[in-house]
Amino acid sequence: MDLTRALLDWYDRHARRLPWRLPPASRERPDPYRVWLAEVMLQQTTVAAVLPRYGRFLARWPDVAALAAAPEAEVMAEWAGLGYYARARNLIACARAVAERGGFPETEEELRTLPGLGAYTAASVAAIAFGQQVAVVDGNVERVIARAFDIATPLPQARRTIRDRVATLVPAGRPGDFAQALMDLGATLCTPRRPACVLCPWCEACLARRHGTTLQRPVKPPRKAPPERLGVAYVGRRSDGAWLLETRAPDRMLGGMPGFPGSAWDRGEEDAPPPAPGDWQELAQTARHSFTHFTLTLRVRVARLDGDTTPLQGSFVPALDPATLPGAMRRVWELAQTSPLLADP
DNA sequence: AATACGGGGAG
DNA sequence: CTCCCAGTATT
Known part of the structure; x- marks a missing residue:
């Protein structure tokens, strides 16, 4: 047959x-x-x-x-x-x-x-x-x-x-x-x-x-170990409970998806200034996430922002469903939940 | 031809 | 942990 x-x-x-x-x-x-x-x-x-x-x-x-x-x-x-x-x-x-x-x-x-x-x-x-x-x-x-x-x-x-x-x-x-x-x-x-x-x-x-x-079979080419990358992400929350988020540019990693403002870790930037004026506190723990071609460690800075804050980067959204975030940003959000600064108003 | 691009399931 | 998955677009 x-x-x-x-x-x-x-x-x-x-x-x-x-x-x-x-x-x-x-x-x-x-x-x-x-x-x-x-x-x-x-x-x-x-x-x-x-x-x-x-x-x-x-x-x-x-x-x-x-x-x-x-x-x-x-x-x-x-x-x-x-x-x-x-x-x-x-x-x-x-x-x-x-x-x-x-x-x-x-x-x-x-x-x-x-x-x-x-x-x-x-x-x-x-x-x-x-x-x-x-x-x-x-x-x-x-x-x-x-x-x-x-x-x-x-x-x-x-x-x-x-x-x-x-x-x-x-x-x-x-x-x-x-x-x-x-x-x-x-x-x-x-x-x-x-x-x-x-x-x-x-x-x-x-x-x-x-x-x-x-x-x-099949014979596959050897793969090299993915490099480590560092970055920073800012999780800001206004006094009324709104979150500071940005929509990532379409030509970038996680393009078109919502994310927390921060350094362009996908382009090698390890640090960046805050996306809004405020008293930013860095968390002791970092958020780690593995991508196909590199492993990312994100330092997370959090702040409770004034009601009249004007963001330099991103914009405020009234509610945030973590299920709508890509994996790396979800990790950042979960880690940020440990900070009392970001508790519900 | 080589590289960037996510995340999760299976072992 | 590692490997791999009903791959595509770009360089």
Whole structure:
């Protein structure tokens, strides 16, 4: 039996049931908006992390017209905690472009031109939403294919070979199911650390298994240790309880998200003057947060500000829901809660 | 080709 | 702790 047939048969029996997905072998076409939204949320993000957020987002903006009309700050707030905030900014831009042109384009090539749709997402929407016969390659697929064909070339150089291999396997009839089947296989059986080869539909054919190289595929380049960075953040609260916040510039780290004013730690600044006149006190403890490419230590300075304070940076917001803050800022907020200076009025 | 860009789940 | 995840945009 060929690889494609074996994989689809396995998928028909073991497909994960996910809210953005139709059951296997379904004759219906899924809503392109829902497919696109899920694919963007899933970029570098685990299914487990997306699951509780997808339904909430969809309930709030059920179609592309609704999202296109949404205020940007509300979308950013809904995205808080999901990371890679350029995704949310691109999501809005894409929704507006699609609403403008009256719907999603159906080819991989046209989809690729939309904001936030790269090679993977354009291919996945084309295959899953529109039934186009295209190769969908994500991290799971890279692992599965590198193992099945025992590809020793390191990533990312091996991407072209992997893509070509997938392209020869995609069936004309069920390209969307095939893409999702390959990803399910990587997510549930062909896992990085402990692959369940005995359950795998490709067990017999898998070259890495035959050669005993499974755990060494795919070959990845070594990564260097992320550097340490320092910074300062100011948590100010006015006598009426309002918090001093800024909206971070879109071209910066955590761009478009709310945050506490302070040094530009994403640009190497370790200190900065206060964002408003006041009696600022530095907390004994620091706020630590790990990003992909550096680890940040933030000194936190707090102050209770006068009712007529005019901020030099940021502006006062009457209420602050920490759930709408990105992780690093949430840590700062939590630490600031220990200071009596910031207690509710 | 290399780097910036988050956060959380799994082991 | 480390690794990795339904990647994209920029340089």
